[in-house]
Amino acid sequence: MNAKIYDFHGGIHPDERKTLSNRTPIQHPPLPAQLILPLGQHIGAAAEPIVEVGERVLKGQKIAEANGYVSVPLHAPTSGTVTFIGPQPYPHASGMPAPAIVIEADGRDEWAPLTPRPDYREMDPDALVALIRDAGINGLGGAGFPTAVKLCTQSRHHIDTLIINGTECEPYITADDLLMRERAAELIAGIDVFAHLLTPSQVLIGIEDNKPEAIAAVRAAIGARPYEVRVFPTKYPSGGEKQLIRLLTGLEVPSGKLPADIGVLCQNVGTCVAVHDAVLLGRPLISRITTLTGEALARPGNVEVLIGSPAHELLAYAGLDESKLDRLIMGGPMMGFTLPTLDVPVIKTSNCLLAPTAAELPAPPPAMPCIRCGECAEVCPANLLPQQLHFFALGEDVDQLKAHNLFDCIECGACAYVCPSSIPLVQYYRAAKADIREQEQKAKKAEYSKVRFEQRQERLRRAEEQKEAERKARAEKAARAKAAQAEAPAGEAAAPAQAAKPGLSDEQKKLKIEASMAQVALKKAEKQLALHATPELEAQVAELRAAAEAAQKALDAAVPAEPAPVAQPASDDAAKKAKIEAAMLKAQIRKLEKVEAPSAEQQAELEQLKAKLAEQEKLLDAAPAPVAKPAEQSAEKAVDPLKKAKVELAMKRTELKKAEKAGADDGELATLREALAAAEQALHAAEEQSDKPAPELVRVDKHGPVDETLRALKTEVAFARADLRKLERDPNAGDDALGAARARLASAEQQLEAHQTTTA
Ligand code: SF4
Numbered sequence: 142m143n144a145k146i147y148d149f150h151g152g153i154h155p156d157e158r159k160t161l162s163n164r165t166p167i168q169h170p171p172l173p174a175q176l177i178l179p180l181g182q183h184i185g186a187a188a189e190p191i192v193e194v195g196e197r198v199l200k201g202q203k204i205a206e207a208n209g210y211v212s213v214p215l216h217a218p219t220s221g222t223v224t225f226i227g228p229q230p231y232p233h234a235s236g237m238p239a240p241a242i243v244i245e246a247d248g249r250d251e252w253a254p255l256t257p258r259p260d261y262r263e264m265d266p267d268a269l270v271a272l273i274r275d276a277g278i279n280g281l282g283g284a285g286f287p288t289a290v291k292l293c294t295q296s297r298h299h300i301d302t303l304i305i306n307g308t309e310c311e312p313y314i315t316a317d318d319l320l321m322r323e324r325a326a327e328l329i330a331g332i333d334v335f336a337h338l339l340t341p342s343q344v345l346i347g348i349e350d351n352k353p354e355a356i357a358a359v360r361a362a363i364g365a366r367p368y369e370v371r372v373f374p375t376k377y378p379s380g381g382e383k384q385l386i387r388l389l390t391g392l393e394v395p396s397g398k399l400p401a402d403i404g405v406l407c408q409n410v411g412t413c414v415a416v417h418d419a420v421l422l423g424r425p426l427i428s429r430i431t432t433l434t435g436e437a438l439a440r441p442g443n444v445e446v447l448i449g450s451p452a453h454e455l456l457a458y459a460g461l462d463e464s465k466l467d468r469l470i471m472g473g474p475m476m477g478f479t480l481p482t483l484d485v486p487v488i489k490t491s492n493c494l495l496a497p498t499a500a501e502l503p504a505p506p507p508a509m510p511c512i513r514c515g516e517c518a519e520v521c522p523a524n525l526l527p528q529q530l531h532f533f534a535l536g537e538d539v540d541q542l543k544a545h546n547l548f549d550c551i552e553c554g555a556c557a558y559v560c561p562s563s564i565p566l567v568q569y570y571r572a573a574k575a576d577i578r579e580q581e582q583k584a585k586k587a588e589y590s591k592v593r594f595e596q597r598q599e600r601l602r603r604a605e606e607q608k609e610a611e612r613k614a615r616a617e618k619a620a621r622a623k624a625a626q627a628e629a630p631a632g633e634a635a636a637p638a639q640a641a642k643p644g645l646s647d648e649q650k651k652l653k654i655e656a657s658m659a660q661v662a663l664k665k666a667e668k669q670l671a672l673h674a675t676p677e678l679e680a681q682v683a684e685l686r687a688a689a690e691a692a693q694k695a696l697d698a699a700v701p702a703e704p705a706p707v708a709q710p711a712s713d714d715a716a717k718k719a720k721i722e723a724a725m726l727k728a729q730i731r732k733l734e735k736v737e738a739p740s741a742e743q744q745a746e747l748e749q750l751k752a753k754l755a756e757q758e759k760l761l762d763a764a765p766a767p768v769a770k771p772a773e774q775s776a777e778k779a780v781d782p783l784k785k786a787k788v789e790l791a792m793k794r795t796e797l798k799k800a801e802k803a804g805a806d807d808g809e810l811a812t813l814r815e816a817l818a819a820a821e822q823a824l825h826a827a828e829e830q831s832d833k834p835a836p837e838l839v840r841v842d843k844h845g846p847v848d849e850t851l852r853a854l855k856t857e858v859a860f861a862r863a864d865l866r867k868l869e870r871d872p873n874a875g876d877d878a879l880g881a882a883r884a885r886l887a888s889a890e891q892q893l894e895a896h897q898t899t900t901a
Pocket residue numbers: 517520521522523524525526527549550551552553554555556557566567570
């Protein structure tokens with residue numbers, strides 16, 4: 142009993158023109174000199190090359206690995222050498238090149254070792270699917286979806302009906318027809334593999350009634366298997382997946398759903414043969430049957446073509462008359478696309494190269510406005526409203542396009558075929574679909590970026606919280622330690638101080654500074670003396686030298702006299718810690734104040750730190766003045782009052798000079814001069830109280846032998862001047878004493894001048 146054949150809505154009956162190519166057996170064109178293998182030949186991610194330029198490859202050797210789940214590997218169609226990896230012509234309407242591996246054939250066609258699995262029924266199903274995937278198989282009848290992925294997707298559903306698509310409804314194309322006629326046994330063996338994996342209740346092989354030889358061959362090859370060939374009237378597009386399911390089962394695949402959702406899986410006959418070759422012969426997908434047809438060819442027919450064969454070589458093999466060629470179409474006249482060049486290679490989905498003349502497939506007349514005749518809707522096999530979709534596509538109304546199920550359109554071209562206004566409807570739908578996909582891609586990316594941004598913010602927030610917690614823990618620990626120290630007995634608290642490395646006491650530091658300053662003052666005066674050898678400067682240098690020596694002696698006496706650091710009271714130690722704490726807080730505050738745009742958290746932290754600093758400073762202010770240490774006391778005792786007065790005087794003099802040099806105002810200078818005068822008075826007082834003899838003047842003769850009388854006279858002038866000044870500074874000095882001193886100076890100067898005149 143013949144099974145019921147259903148019908149689908151719409152469809153058309155264009156001129157089939159299949160006899161152009163279905164009268165001759167499958168041919169085998171010569172091996173091309175060069176094969177161009179695009180890395181992306183299917184839906185999904187392009188394969189990743191695993192060979193290098195210059196590498197020799199064998200026929201069937203894997204040359205590019207699947208790059209992701211929805212991807213398939215690529216194999217060398219013949220033996221030869223990889224000569225290039227990069228952009229090459231690609232069969233696409235855009236004419237854009239695509240990455241490819243180029244192989245220079247060596248003519249030997251030498252196979253790589255193969256691993257046939259006639260025992261595939263013993264294999265783990267996953268391993269069998271992996272084998273199919275590894276053989277680089279994608280659907281050979283449509284867009285080229287990776288077959289293994291389709292099998293995995295279906296595994297989530299129970300497949301009740303396995304449909305084998307032998308429809309080949311598009312005009313001109315006869316590749317599947319010839320394949321079924323000549324490779325029916327391999328086809329059935331391939332179906333066996335699918336049936337083994339899917340265990341469907343029924344296997345239906347759908348073939349249009351315009352292929353009687355194929356129907357007979359397949360029926361014969363089925364033998365005793367429970368597979369059923371279902372033959373139905375020729376109508377375009379019966380080969381559409383959803384249309385074929387409807388035809389054979391009466392089931393409708395709901396909009397937006399997959400056949401698997403209703404328990405159906407479809408496979409093309411070419412794909413079944415490829416699976417047979419992969420499993421039972423161990424051969425990966427490196428060739429396919431392609432129809433070469435059109436009236437520009439002298440010998441149209443079907444060829445078993447190596448993937449990567451350049452189109453121009455195949456067309457030349459089929460007797461292309463370029464003068465007759467209007468355009469080259471990859472695919473059929475309904476769903477194919479015009480190729481921009483003849484240099485493109487055949488890929489795994491290339492079922493036809495159509496080379497028509499201008500008269501054979503005339504270009505459509507210019508498009509006219511839609512007259513709302515509704516014929517397009519009449520023929521649409523997807524039950525869509527093509528004219529409405531056209532308007533929404535023109536208006537880029539994405540919502541309406543989606544609401545009118547744009548993505549159910551199978552781009553069969555039936556609507557455009559019947560449109561009296563010659564509107565290229567399918568082009569509008571393709572462009573609209575591409576735009577929507579791009580927008581969705583962008584929206585997905587934006588969403589992904591947003592999620593990542595939010596995750597980063599969350600991470601930063603957590604890190605900040607953790608830092609804050611650590612800061613608090615440190616502060617609490619320090620507070621506990623401080624409290625414990627305050628409560629601990631003095632001896633315990635002193636222990637760390639004793640362990641600390643001893644340094645100079647404050648008094649020693651002071652003496653050291655004084656000694657350094659005295660040295661500096663002395664050096665400066667010596668320099669002046671070298672330039673101007675006046676008695677005054679000589680006297681000054683002598684004084685400064687004495688002062689410097691005194692300061693150094695005081696320092697020398699203080700350093701060894703300083704006992705080992707004495708344990709300080711706990712309060713002193715706490716004050717030190719408070720100082721350190723305050724310094725650390727200041728550093729943190731400065732750091733935060735440098736932040737240009739502080740966050741609210743940072744502001745809060747800054748305020749907190751400032752408050753803590755204020756507390757520390759209060760503590761420091763309230764701390765008792767440091768107790769004078771024994772070492773300091775002994776150092777004070779050790780310093781000779783005379784020396785100290787001399788050092789003090791030298792320092793005051795230096796301060797005054799510095800201020801004069803710096804251009805200080807009169808008030809400041811007056812204060813410094815007063816301080817200097819006071820220091821001089823203090824020195825005189827100390828000298829008077831001192832029982833030490835006056836220091837000997839050590840004079841350095843820098844200018845060679847000197848006149849002794851001159852030196853003596855000069856010295857007398859200097860002493861006389863010094864005594865006079867001394868008296869002038871003394872508020873108690875009497876006029877007589879002053880007058881005598883002035884007279885003495887005048888006399889000394891006269892004597893000196895007289896001597897200089899006589900010796901000049
Ligand atoms: S191209 Fe799309 S809209 Fe036009 S008839 Fe085919 S399925 Fe319908």
